[in-house]
Amino acid sequence: MSVAAELVDYDDVLAAYEPVMGMEVHVELSTATKMFCGCANRFGAEPNTQVCPVCLGLPGSLPVLNEAAVESAIRIGLALNCQIAPWGRFARKNYFYPDQPKNYQISQYDEPIAVNGYLDVPLDDGTTWRVEIERAHMEEDTGKLTHLGSDTGRIAGATTSLADYNRAGVPLIEIVTKPIEGTGERAPEIARAYVTALRDLLRALDVSDVRMDQGSMRCDSNVSLKPKGAAEFGTRTETKNVNSLKSVEVAVRYEMRRQAAVLQAGGTVTQETRHFHEDGYTTAGRSKETAQDYRYFPEPDLEPIAPSDELVDRLRATIPELPWLARKRIQQDWGISDEVMRDLVNAGAVELVAATVAHGASSEGARAWWGNFLVQKANESGVELDALPITPAQVAAVLKLVDDGKLSTKLARQVVEGVLAGEGEPEQVMEARGLALVRDDSLIQAAVDEALAANPDIAEKIRGGKVQAAGAVVGAVMKATKGSADAARVRELVLAACGQG
Ligand code: ADP
Ligand code: MG
Numbered sequence: 001m002s003v004a005a006e007l008v009d010y011d012d013v014l015a016a017y018e019p020v021m022g023m024e025v026h027v028e029l030s031t032a033t034k035m036f037c038g039c040a041n042r043f044g045a046e047p048n049t050q051v052c053p054v055c056l057g058l059p060g061s062l063p064v065l066n067e068a069a070v071e072s073a074i075r076i077g078l079a080l081n082c083q084i085a086p087w088g089r090f091a092r093k094n095y096f097y098p099d100q101p102k103n104y105q106i107s108q109y110d111e112p113i114a115v116n117g118y119l120d121v122p123l124d125d126g127t128t129w130r131v132e133i134e135r136a137h138m139e140e141d142t143g144k145l146t147h148l149g150s151d152t153g154r155i156a157g158a159t160t161s162l163a164d165y166n167r168a169g170v171p172l173i174e175i176v177t178k179p180i181e182g183t184g185e186r187a188p189e190i191a192r193a194y195v196t197a198l199r200d201l202l203r204a205l206d207v208s209d210v211r212m213d214q215g216s217m218r219c220d221s222n223v224s225l226k227p228k229g230a231a232e233f234g235t236r237t238e239t240k241n242v243n244s245l246k247s248v249e250v251a252v253r254y255e256m257r258r259q260a261a262v263l264q265a266g267g268t269v270t271q272e273t274r275h276f277h278e279d280g281y282t283t284a285g286r287s288k289e290t291a292q293d294y295r296y297f298p299e300p301d302l303e304p305i306a307p308s309d310e311l312v313d314r315l316r317a318t319i320p321e322l323p324w325l326a327r328k329r330i331q332q333d334w335g336i337s338d339e340v341m342r343d344l345v346n347a348g349a350v351e352l353v354a355a356t357v358a359h360g361a362s363s364e365g366a367r368a369w370w371g372n373f374l375v376q377k378a379n380e381s382g383v384e385l386d387a388l389p390i391t392p393a394q395v396a397a398v399l400k401l402v403d404d405g406k407l408s409t410k411l412a413r414q415v416v417e418g419v420l421a422g423e424g425e426p427e428q429v430m431e432a433r434g435l436a437l438v439r440d441d442s443l444i445q446a447a448v449d450e451a452l453a454a455n456p457d458i459a460e461k462i463r464g465g466k467v468q469a470a471g472a473v474v475g476a477v478m479k480a481t482k483g484s485a486d487a488a489r490v491r492e493l494v495l496a497a498c499g500q501g
């Protein structure tokens with residue numbers, strides 16, 4: 001399969017057509033256990049170590065619904081301004097594929113938990129675009145197949161396929177928009193802004209890792225074109241698994257240009273799924289199945305879900321402020337520029353800095369630690385900032401030790417390194433590593449006397465007026481005190497001891 005022969009120039013697409021989009025986003029919930037069994041729900045474990053008869057679909061096993069997953073689903077629905085269904089059943093979506101050991105997926109079909117919402121998506125120019133939400137429903141994830149032996153990593157041409165069922169049964173929420181119309185040239189930007197906003201919102205809700213690179217957030221983008229002014233939608237394609245925010249934008253723009261080429265050549269767009277390629281184009285996948293193909297029927301092994309008004313009200317009270325509004329407020333509080341704020345956002349540092357400030361640190365101090373030293377540490381160990389083994393409370397404690405004059409910034413770095421290495425709380429690390437700044441002149445004096453005694457010829461030079469020679473003695477003292485003395489004070493004491501004070 002090659003790149004489409006021709007693409008219409010983007011401006012020419014817009015002169016003739018109006019794009020219509022629909023986004024389907026799958027989100028894996030970060031619950032402790034899977035949707036219908038007690039298996040751990042953790043990314044990255046050894047293949048097939050987090051499985052049981054239920055998620056392997058063994059005969060006779062029965063699913064039990066995960067209450068925490070339902071609560072997360074309701075919270076997502078509420079955050080998206082949806083109505084929460086007072087009653088609904090799960091459905092069986094029947095299909096055979098080796099990543100689905102039961103040969104059906106438990107999903108919600110015509111009775112989703114949340115319907116008819118919207119999200120006001122912030123755009124780069126400071127305006128918002130309202131994206132209407134059709135529904136958010138619960139389902140279970142499939143296992144993961146790895147195909148070996150083909151150039152593309154896809155099944156075509158593969159010689160071996162490996163199945164890992166750790167992901168089978170992981171709770172999944174699918175969020176589907178209503179058709180997004182009227183965007184014109186901004187379609188790709190709005191698609192990206194929507195997925196970005198959704199990711200940030202889900203992160204603020206603390207319901208998912210929302211890592212597109214690890215597949216805990218996956219986006220399918222539907223695009224169609226209609227001649228300008230036409231009433232009817234054109235035929236859509238659904239580009240699967242667009243795995244980064246940038247790719248969402250690229251995939252929409254590419255499909256608009258490709259479909260315009262098909263239409264202008266007098267052809268018709270085929271309704272199909274398409275694969276997104278990281279190089280920025282799509283290729284045809286399977287032609288789309290219809291709902292009938294799945295022979296949906298109500299899942300007989302699970303009771304209907306009937307969230308009470310009390311439960312929904314209790315969950316509504318947990319919905320946080322929209323993260324981009326919260327950020328705007330925080331930025332004003334901290335008095336920082338858009339650029340500085342953007343860096344903090346990109347580093348995933350905003351919430352951590354805010355939490356550190358809540359523990360009594362200054363916002364400047366907290367920003368400096370999270371935005372510089374700790375970002376660097378996170379990069380070195382290849383983890384997200386919030387996965388570093390240090391808490392905002394601990395960073396605030398380090399900052400207090402610096403403010404109290406017990407640590408220099410340099411020593412504080414060593415303390416933080418100790419905390420990251422699991423050596424305990426900042427104060428413990430400071431003591432165990434002997435890092436506290438020595439304020440006590442008598443301790444420094446002893447080290448100065450020792451250093452002078454060990455270097456009689458240098459001492460003689462200083463006494464003779466060569467004060468530049470003091471540097472070597474200061475260095476020896478700093479070494480002996482492991483950097484815990486104040487170098488300027490050491491120098492004063494060295495000179496005084498040699499009659500040059
Ligand atoms: P399917 O399961 O077949 O992919 P869904 O209803 O789950 O169908 O998702 C289809 C998505 O595409 C929705 O977001 C919907 O709003 C959108 N959509 C429907 N028709 C069109 C169209 N003609 N052009 C673009 N998007 C469309
Ligand atoms: Mg779909």
Ligand code: ZN
Nearest residue numbers: 037039052055
């Ligand atoms: Zn299981």
